[in-house]
Amino acid sequence: MTTSLERSDEVVRDGGLATWAPSITPPIGVDLAGRQELACSFRLLAATGFSENIAGHITWAPSDDGSMWVNPWGLWWDEVKASDLCRVDADGHVIEGVWDVTPAIHIHTELHRRRPDARVVVHNHPYHVSVLAAAGVLPEIVHQTGSMFDGDLKFVHEYSGEVDSAELAIALAEQIGDSSTVILASHGVIVTGPTIREATYRAASIDRVCRLAYDLLVMGREPLPIAAGIRVGMKKSLLERGTDVFWAGAVRKLLRTDPDVLL
Numbered sequence: 001m002t003t004s005l006e007r008s009d010e011v012v013r014d015g016g017l018a019t020w021a022p023s024i025t026p027p028i029g030v031d032l033a034g035r036q037e038l039a040c041s042f043r044l045l046a047a048t049g050f051s052e053n054i055a056g057h058i059t060w061a062p063s064d065d066g067s068m069w070v071n072p073w074g075l076w077w078d079e080v081k082a083s084d085l086c087r088v089d090a091d092g093h094v095i096e097g098v099w100d101v102t103p104a105i106h107i108h109t110e111l112h113r114r115r116p117d118a119r120v121v122v123h124n125h126p127y128h129v130s131v132l133a134a135a136g137v138l139p140e141i142v143h144q145t146g147s148m149f150d151g152d153l154k155f156v157h158e159y160s161g162e163v164d165s166a167e168l169a170i171a172l173a174e175q176i177g178d179s180s181t182v183i184l185a186s187h188g189v190i191v192t193g194p195t196i197r198e199a200t201y202r203a204a205s206i207d208r209v210c211r212l213a214y215d216l217l218v219m220g221r222e223p224l225p226i227a228a229g230i231r232v233g234m235k236k237s238l239l240e241r242g243t244d245v246f247w248a249g250a251v252r253k254l255l256r257t258d259p260d261v262l263l
């Protein structure tokens with residue numbers, strides 16, 4: 001007998017733009033340069049609790065010359081402006097900008113070097129990710145939004161303190177491999193993406209995914225299963241259709257309160 005709480009593993013849903021594409025979507029209302037998009041990403045993620053005061057970095061490598069834009073050492077994410085961003089070369093040396101950058105930049109330089117698909121690399125220590133990172137577990141996908149990470153999550157167990165040299169970062173990049181979202185033991189998370197908007201959407205979602213999984217663990221309840229065939233279609237819908245409207249809405253909201261982010 002099948003109860004209402006049981007679900008079939010045989011269900012398959014396609015999802016994504018092939019299933020439905022909007023004829024029009026509400027725009028941001030202003031054209032943003034790449035550095036302005038990156039500055040918006042810092043503020044948006046800070047507003048969701050993704051950043052831990054002075055910690056964390058986002059890099060954006062817009063071209064194939066090996067250089068990348070990054071936040072400077074010493075500014076909190078919620079105060080970054082477009083003009084504060086620094087450009088570093090492939091080895092992490094500052095080549096543009098008025099500030100210095102952290103030696104942990106190597107986490108990013110070595111991942112960009114290994115992963116040309118990852119134009120954007122986001123790293124910080126959001127609270128609920130950090131709880132699971134301390135427990136040594138990946139979040140179970142217990143809600144449809146978690147389908148965004150279906151097949152992409154990886155846990156890296158090695159922890160050797162601050163990653164402040166290219167040598168340590170090369171070893172980390174090798175462990176990360178092709179994963180788009182990696183939880184680092186006793187530390188935090190690394191999220192990658194092909195664009196600022198997609199990496200920001202993933203990063204803005206991962207802490208909530210971890211919080212839901214954590215709360216289910218605390219409840220002591222087994223989550224209802226979400227069939228693999230449903231997760232696949234939901235992932236396409238979230239990333240193919242959701243990314244642009246997430247970004248536009250988040251930036252519209254940000255610019256109402258933080259117009260200085262574009263300066």
Ligand SMILES: [Zn+2]
Pocket residue numbers: 055056123124125187188
């Ligand atoms: Zn860190």
